Amino acid sequence: MKIRLDTVVKTFDTFRAVHGVSLDIESGELVALLGPSGSGKTTILRMVAGLEFPDGGAIYFGDENATDIEVRHRGVGFVFQHYALFPHMTVDENIAFGMKVSKTKRSAAEISDRVAHLLRLVQLEGLQDRFPAQISGGQRQRVALARALAVDPKVLLLDEPFGALDANVRRDLRRWLRKIHDELGITTLFVTHDQAEALDLADRVVILDKGKIVQTGTPEEVCRAPASVFVMNFLGDANRLKVTVSGEKAQIQDVTFDVAGIADGAAELYFRPADVTWREDGHGIQATIARVIDRPDSRRVLALTTDGHSIEFDAAPEFPFRADTRGFVDIRRPRVYPA
């Protein structure tokens, strides 16, 4: 099912949570709504579900205007941030709930067949008689997903699906959710504040800031060409150097960068810690190493340029230099934004 949001607006009391958001989600796509807290991403998800109603704009499911359809008739599967499993029902009963209250009557045998099928799908066979309090967080998450899928939703919506889990469980579940999505081909929209999760899982990432979409694109597009300083910073660590642009060129010490399309005047040059090479001599921006931090797969180097900017970059584990070493930094793939 294709979903379309047309200039959707939502205001809570005096706080405008969502400012005219328009978005197309293709049928079968897996889309991440990514943004910091307060960016309006959960509000958008809840409006798609029908748990909130927009003050302006419209939401379409296929060609149908779904804006005023009640949540219980909208046909969405929703996985809540803390799962919202019914604590007094077993895993089985939780999954069967949607089928039991559905208008399309199913026989008890049909329901238990489908529950068994879903338990296999989410790999929870054998846990059907446990209560939610008796299983782990990752298992609860999967029960919540099975419960949402049980009603054959047209759209699957997940609110911070991995927020409450350990890092390892999180990564496994991400891969697993992607696999389930590829198997079922259901249009899926999920909310996260974790950029690694969004990039890892989604076909397309929608980045939000203060209730507005700031960039939409595949993970590759948003990573390679962040549309703004906000996106650059939000997607990962970034170094910032102040520069002055004149004639589409920016100068730092004796290094010149081509900056096509940026108007003359003050600007900011950004680059990722991985896009730096340290040289003992030769060409580059002069700097002194301040500190070296060790990580499992690399060394993070903190350095100070001779004109007083502090920068951080990643070097191979074999990087031999210590604090107070002088040298040159060579920057690859810089991105310049007007200040």
Next chain:
Amino acid sequence: MARRILPGLPLTLGITLVYVAIIVVLPLGALIFKAASLGPEDYWRIVSSERAIASYRITILCALAATLFNLVFGLALAWVIVRYRFPGRRFIDALVDLPFALPTAVAGIALTTLFASNGWFGAPLAAIGIKVAYTPLGIIIAMAFTSLPFIVRTVQPVLEELDPALEEAGQTLGASDLEIFLRVILPQLAPALLAGLSLSFARSLGEFGAIIFIAGNEPFETEITALLAFIRLEEYDYPASAAIASVMLLAAFTMLAVTNLLQTRALRYTVKG
């Protein structure tokens, strides 16, 4: 013996045991001792006399009716206080405790005045043929009045803690409001409701002050068991009074035990395993 982090166990445990022994066990023991001073035949004759049996029937039926009434209205009251924000909410919340604070005799006199056949409520009710004061209906009203806070105050905190996401989950799965209430909300309130019900019922069984003013106290018609025990006391027939009281004690104890069992069952999903 394992070392304890919290100090003061011997002291607090000692105080608790002494307190329970003196304030609770001793009087109850004295009651049973007094009742036991009767021979089995005398005991049976007293507790199974027609007048006593009529009083049990009146007391228990009225207490059941009052408790069911409170179940519905106490739940509705707790729901409104927790779920809605309206002017006067805090005032109503405070008002709920009033039956606890008011001397029950005062409540009884006030209710009698209201429901007497010339009272504010009694006159219009009498006009349509409903007599409240000096009938079992009056007993029910007095019992309901004094035991209402039990239901509200046991259900209220549980209702406040219910996660709204559970109701939203029910909605996204297509359940109607009624289905959500019956299948999601009510089962989670059940243990608290049970506790409230048993307290309310126990209180109604034992209520005395509020009832004797409104009941009319006609033997076989509107005479409650507590009053019968009191009448025997006034006649200086202490063993008979104790015998009747021991029946009430047994009833209350059995009911609390059953409620506890039911509650354990209703809460079995919270057991980690």
